[in-house]
Amino acid sequence: MAKALLIGLDGATFTTLEPLMDSGAMPFLRSFARGGVRSILRSVVPPLTPPAWTSLTTGKHPGGHGVFDFFQKESPESRTLRFTTSHDVRTSTIWSLASEQGRTITALNYPLMFPAPKVNGRVVPGGWMPWRQLRLGCHPPGLFDRLKALPAFNPRELSHDMALEEKALEGCAEEDHADWITLHTRRERRWADVLSHLMTEEPADLTAVLFDGVDKLQHLCWRFLDPALRDESPTPWEAEVSRLCESYFRQLDEILSALVERAGSETTVVMASDHGFGPTYDIVYLNTWLEEQGFLAWSGDQGIRPDANREVGISQIARHVFELDWERTVAYAATPSSQGIHIARRTSDNPFGVTDESYPEVRARLVDALRDFRHPQTGRPVVAEVHTREQVFPGRFVDYGPDLTVFLNDDAVVSILRSDRVIKRRAHAVGTHRPEGVFLASGPGLRKGVEISEISIVDVAPLLLHTLELAVPDDMDGRVPVEAFEPEALRDRPPLTTTATNASLVGSPSSPEETPYDAEDEAIVLKRLAALGYLE
Amino acid sequence: MIAKDQVRAELIELLTKLAGDWDYEGEITPGTRLLRDLALESLGLVVLGTAIQDKYGRLPFTDFLAEIGQRPPAERDVTIQELVDFVCRNCSPVAAGGPS
Numbered sequence: 001m002a003k004a005l006l007i008g009l010d011g012a013t014f015t016t017l018e019p020l021m022d023s024g025a026m027p028f029l030r031s032f033a034r035g036g037v038r039s040i041l042r043s044v045v046p047p048l049t050p051p052a053w054t055s056l057t058t059g060k061h062p063g064g065h066g067v068f069d070f071f072q073k074e075s076p077e078s079r080t081l082r083f084t085t086s087h088d089v090r091t092s093t094i095w096s097l098a099s100e101q102g103r104t105i106t107a108l109n110y111p112l113m114f115p116a117p118k119v120n121g122r123v124v125p126g127g128w129m130p131w132r133q134l135r136l137g138c139h140p141p142g143l144f145d146r147l148k149a150l151p152a153f154n155p156r157e158l159s160h161d162m163a164l165e166e167k168a169l170e171g172c173a174e175e176d177h178a179d180w181i182t183l184h185t186r187r188e189r190r191w192a193d194v195l196s197h198l199m200t201e202e203p204a205d206l207t208a209v210l211f212d213g214v215d216k217l218q219h220l221c222w223r224f225l226d227p228a229l230r231d232e233s234p235t236p237w238e239a240e241v242s243r244l245c246e247s248y249f250r251q252l253d254e255i256l257s258a259l260v261e262r263a264g265s266e267t268t269v270v271m272a273s274d275h276g277f278g279p280t281y282d283i284v285y286l287n288t289w290l291e292e293q294g295f296l297a298w299s300g301d302q303g304i305r306p307d308a309n310r311e312v313g314i315s316q317i318a319r320h321v322f323e324l325d326w327e328r329t330v331a332y333a334a335t336p337s338s339q340g341i342h343i344a345r346r347t348s349d350n351p352f353g354v355t356d357e358s359y360p361e362v363r364a365r366l367v368d369a370l371r372d373f374r375h376p377q378t379g380r381p382v383v384a385e386v387h388t389r390e391q392v393f394p395g396r397f398v399d400y401g402p403d404l405t406v407f408l409n410d411d412a413v414v415s416i417l418r419s420d421r422v423i424k425r426r427a428h429a430v431g432t433h434r435p436e437g438v439f440l441a442s443g444p445g446l447r448k449g450v451e452i453s454e455i456s457i458v459d460v461a462p463l464l465l466h467t468l469e470l471a472v473p474d475d476m477d478g479r480v481p482v483e484a485f486e487p488e489a490l491r492d493r494p495p496l497t498t499t500a501t502n503a504s505l506v507g508s509p510s511s512p513e514e515t516p517y518d519a520e521d522e523a524i525v526l527k528r529l530a531a532l533g534y535l536e
Numbered sequence: 537m538i539a540k541d542q543v544r545a546e547l548i549e550l551l552t553k554l555a556g557d558w559d560y561e562g563e564i565t566p567g568t569r570l571l572r573d574l575a576l577e578s579l580g581l582v583v584l585g586t587a588i589q590d591k592y593g594r595l596p597f598t599d600f601l602a603e604i605g606q607r608p609p610a611e612r613d614v615t616i617q618e619l620v621d622f623v624c625r626n627c628s629p630v631a632a633g634g635p636s
Binding site for chain 1: 557
């Protein structure tokens, strides 16, 4: 039976991979790219880990799968956000579709896999799975104890340890960089060792692993990775950080080589990223701008120090709900990651919100104001594009998306904090997400040594289903990228389409109506965003 | 209403198993505090809450956390007994003993 190996490289971009391949730091990836097919992989809006990986595994854009951010609105009109979980993936996934049709899967370290979907195979969740509770996220029962016997299976380093992440990132002290980079180097080796064990002892038809150190390093160390930004005369510390970053990628290359060799030549190997990366300098304090424009009001002195009371973290629940004056707030940015603006709607909980009748006028006025938003120093437009949710999130779950999504000029990032200035500039570039990710693939029937035109992240799920000799549901937004295949391979086995049922969502434990705890089970945890560098 | 003794025993068993994964050396008792004793942090509480609801059905866990978050910093913690009381107070008999 046909087999596939999906290797996720979170945030990988050819901007950094290409020089590493050319310099000899990633010789395996270079030969893999030359021996297979490669292209830019266009991410979704917003190019963010939870919606993007969900799009890759569902073949649908966010409006079709229901995941927009690290956090979800409890209802379309809700002001309260909660932590996004696997229950929010409200459509079939490659995991569920393969399972339903008798294929076995192994999925390691993918986000939004907690609670673990009841797939035909093994799941160790990734994303924001705290290491102390990794046992709770493993499927099937007994897998955690089986893996615990492995030397590589160290939950503290495999999963997230908030203490380590905060130590490394909150202050971004020079001395923390080395620990951060080497932690992720060890983490990738651990995941690879666990996967190698499962590939040998419990092989699956669809095997998948996600390496997320690429994203973590690029957020913090972009200026050491981007050849265009490298200092010609680095300080000893800068030289050491550059060396450690290169070492990470050298070791990642070794890992990729070993996994692909273990998979064997009859296995189709797909490497893909959820989004690309690039430098950013400017921070746009969107809520401060909304305040200046009369769309938002803070409640008293709130909003000055959102992290002022972090020792427990549970005080962060729905923090913006407590910090805004809802009698005078019309629109607000709830998270920095979504690049979105929400309009406060009139509900039983918010009698001051915008009525259905006023909504079109208020939204249009906000769009006009965003288009008129000018940089205080340069006078240039700050907002490159502004889109309504109907434009960027068409689909069943459109109402759960932000009312407006903005793309900022100069690759500026959004902050939701209160600030004395609307725009601030960093001294050094850091990394931020870009829509251009990577796609590399090799295996039976795929072309060799070609670069094809850009494909979409929603095309990966159809490609994997076709590889597994399964039909592609007709409700997927993506398509099998036939240009990646040899013509004779397509003649022998053309892609098949089937009517989507979504009747049994093995990969998503329940439909929205059946979700047993869809509204009250999680809390907003902005602390985690801060640790990842999303919260400015 | 589900029996409090049963919930207490089940939650202590669950947390004992979890604590064993991080080599916690103390005994898990009804008085064990999730934050100060077991060193759970916010995300850990959320994940634990999700797992508990997988077992006992939908519970107003966000409200529970919000209530704790409003306490003075020195009292901002949850004992296992408080968790048991919360589950028993809000758990429907049908949901109890559901999927685990």
